[in-house]
Amino acid sequence: MTFGEPLATLPSLRHSGVTEPAPVRWLLVSAAAAFLGLFVLVPLLAVFATALRAGLGRYAGAILHPDARSAIRLTLLTAAIVVPVNALFGIAAGWAIANFRFRGKRLLITFIDLPFSVSPVIAGLALVLIFGRQGWLGGWLDARQIRIVFAVPGVVLATAFVTVPYVAREVLAVVEAQGNDEETAALTLGAGGWQILSRITLPKMRWGLLYGIALCNARAMGEFGAVSVVSGHVRGETITLPLHAQILYDQYDAVGAFAVASLLALLALFTLVTKKYVESRSRPA
């Protein structure tokens, strides 16, 4: 009977939710572990192994090379501009979406996600179309000696476009889950806008904000596609860390390429640690 089966499995369902026999469970878990190991862990280890293959001296040499140092500087500069801007945007978007009814709210939420669905290369090409010498604003900018494409501003703009969603999404998730009752309560208790923002909303957002900033930072430093299109690869000027790694690799300098890449890999590990920390702190007591 079709009735008998579900009834028979009901008690075990209620207790653990797992009904598969042990060998099946074992197989599924090892498949997941093998997949992660093969596609995530092994490449990550390969980066460090290759970088250190020729010894620490060679590793340090690759990182301290003037071109590498210039790439590190540009990458840090880009992140230092893009991350605060996106953090402010994320706070503003989270604040507005949580507290106000306005026209186009859903549209705003959709547009925040747009950079996720647009290929970074397209984003870079779009910037070239607008700011490039043949672009819409090219003549105007040229006449004023302003260079955006194939210069640092282009790198910053491309990175900013690609990283727009990171902080805003994390903040929005927190804000939407918690609603705005606390803000309303603060308002009836006599608090003004800035008091509510600094004493209620920002503390409420803080873990989402921190994690969003970590993610945004990692992506800002690691972005390749969009930056590659607008950079123009001017040596010592518009080369970021990922571009530098690519250039070294193209010159058959695997050790140098991987040494530079290992810096980005360390950044990824740092981001993961931040994530774990934030998760442990933001879980309700």
Added chain:
Amino acid sequence: MSIVLQAVTKRFTSGGTPAVSGVSFEAPRGAITAVLGPSGAGKSTVLRIVAGLEDPDTGRVLIDGEDCASVPVQKRGVGLVFQHYALFRHMTVRENVAFGLSVRRVPRKEIAARVAQLLQLVQLEQLADRYPAQLSGGQRQRIAFARALAVRPRVLLLDEPFGALDAAVRRELREWLEQLHAGMGVTTLLVTHDQEEALELAEHVVLMFDGRIAQSGPPEEVYDHPASPAVASFLGGANLLTAPVFSGRADFNFGALAVAAPGWARDGELLQVFVRPHDLKLRRVRSVQHGLAVARVERLKRIGGYVRISLALPGGEMLTVESPRAEIDELGVAVGEPVQVDLRAARPFTENTTH
């Protein structure tokens, strides 16, 4: 510090059905007034309009005789308590209660004294350094009351304050609120869908359906003299019977019951009467007598100390009866058997509701 609403209307979508439509009532000073109704009736919107969180499209709100139209939320002097507490989760209990005073830049010493006083009032001094997540629902709501009262609000607004609590805690907190209110006498507006809560706590009840006031008055008056079937059904539950009026009276159930028609009911119109389930008395079938109808027992459910019985009248109408268990056990009522039911408690509504 009375609250007066005058013809307040609020639409959230232009051209759509109003969430609140032409609502006027007065919440007398020092009393608890309950705004009662099913979910979606517009009760919370009324409360948010009084608080200043929403602006009415038309109409006025007066607190203590003062028109509030140009008074922002922060200056209205309202204390708001939410269904889900809305405590500041990153602050301790003490910081929560102190918040309203500290944003007003009250001196520290004064804040500490006031917070201590309020924690004592809600009997939770020992929890001052805990975080909201470490408290039970009932404790959280008491802290929310303390936080709202700390700034000495002119009026207290409660939005389903016990809605998220389980039945036992709800009953306990209801008694606690009654005592708290008796000690302070702050004008209070209580929004609830729980009729028992409204009847128990409020001195004045405003019953709302679909954004309009269906009836308002003291709870006993609204309960005893409901204006319409909807009011009677929502407040206390009611059996409804309908019969046409002839020469000033309506005969129900093949003449078993005659009710004198009220002035507004003309001959030929249908008259609707109601009778509360606990006002119906059962007895064994004996002689035919005015007001007594014979009915068949369809269902019988024992619920703790009382019994709920479904009866079918010969005309097919169903009646619900609620009687003390001892009474029914003594009578020996059984499903499928006939029983005589006393309909004489049936009364017409105070308003003409058949149109």
